Amino acid sequence: MVEKRSMIGEFNLADKTVAVSFGDGKLTLRDIVTDNTYDLHIKEVLKVEHMEGQRSCVRLHHVVKHSNHVLRAEMCELYGDLTSCQCLVTEIQEELNLLNRPKRLLIFVNPKSGHKKGVKIYSSKVAPLLKLSGVEHTKVIVTQKAGEPKELLATYDMSLIHGIVSVGGDGMFSECVNGLLARLQNDSQIDMNDPESDIVASKIPIGIVPTGSGNYLANYIHRTKDIETAVLKIILGDHHMSNVVSLHEGRQLKCYASLLMEFGLIGRMMKDCENFRWMGPSRYSVVPLKSMMTRSPVDVEIEYIPEEPKRSPPSTAKFLRQVSLPASKFSEKFFRQRLFSMPGDYDADKKNDWKKLDGRVYGVDTYVVTQKEKGETLIPRFGDNALTMWVTDKCSLSDHVEQLTKLQKRQSGFLDFDFIRKVRTTRYRVSLPSVSTTMNEVGERHLNKKFYINADGEAIKLETPQFEVRLHQGTMPIYGTVEG
């Protein structure tokens, strides 16, 4: 294909004279003395301005990639004659108008996350960049309490916004995801409490500006926790489709999670950390040691649907296939005992879809953003077509610490221990057959002991001795192309 390129004219850039041409989505600046060229892609331009002064000038605000995946907004000025400047501004502006960038954002700021600097960071780093880049009609809500995004999104006029931004940690982001998904299912009359329901994917992306304690999700997406980088990625508007999982207890949705879902020891650890929230981010380095020292195993029976052997390309549409229900002896017992619904379309041919495993374990863990081994390290994988679920069998404290340290340091081989069993699955159910329960008046068994699930950094208390986790692939667009 022949490239369509037009010469705009000569400009002064600092102490150089450059010939500027435009085409194929980029500006090319050629130093007329050295003949060196520099390309500036329009998709990296934040704003173009024509400045009138003693000399006409085109001021370009654009994004520059620094080392360690960090992005910065920088500015350059090109001085030239009036006609060339006008022509250059028009060409760039026309291209910018074609880009699908968010112009109206709904922003939630958690003033309590991390070091409690969310509001200050918003006004000093986020708002000026949004203003510079022409993001208009921004509604900013500084939350007063937990749960506000969900409350507001339940009735908010979605036609007013192109995207949502969470200024906070992983927990705050998760609240926005839960609020948005709940709203969408409600609008589509989908029963979220039914674990058989396929959920409707969001068309509205969510962005995260990391001001929390862990900030794992932002780090997975951008490979840095740098705030300016996160804001610039939201402004540029690129997004990727990410997975979520649902957590049900019987016919009750507990939450959606987009990062991780961990039952047992890690759930308990998260609860212990919440109790020490006043310590700020340092709670995560002290409190888990105490939880480790008091770890105790629990009997589990797990049923799971294995990853489909044939991999189809990930779809940007939303759904997992509808699965049949189990018919194994184990499953029948499981279902007779409890709360999960039996759908009408039970297909006997698919009775082997569900597999089972059991044992006395410290935890049943899943990362929604799965981890791929690359050399010595782990690379996050968004939109994977299955979850990696692992159970941690009984093991010595020192071996367990070694395994968790590997995971925390994101080192390859964190599942290569003989006390770890892993499966690839799209859906699983965990039952606690030997824990003490009390039957309520409608025949439901409720736990007498406290068990927790760490869902995206929030400790969710289990009420009943069974829960179900299900993958919903490609459900949530998140701002930022995933860095490899």
Ligand SMILES: Nc1ncnc2c1ncn2[C@@H]1O[C@H](COP(=O)(O)OP(=O)(O)OP(=O)(O)O)[C@@H](O)[C@H]1O
């Ligand atoms: N004004 C508020 N007061 C108290 N809690 C709030 C407020 N606004 C939001 N929250 C709650 O704080 C919880 C934790 O917030 P967030 O995830 O932003 O910070 P963090 O826990 O420090 O960071 P991370 O999740 O990355 O470890 C959220 O789940 C949210 O429900």
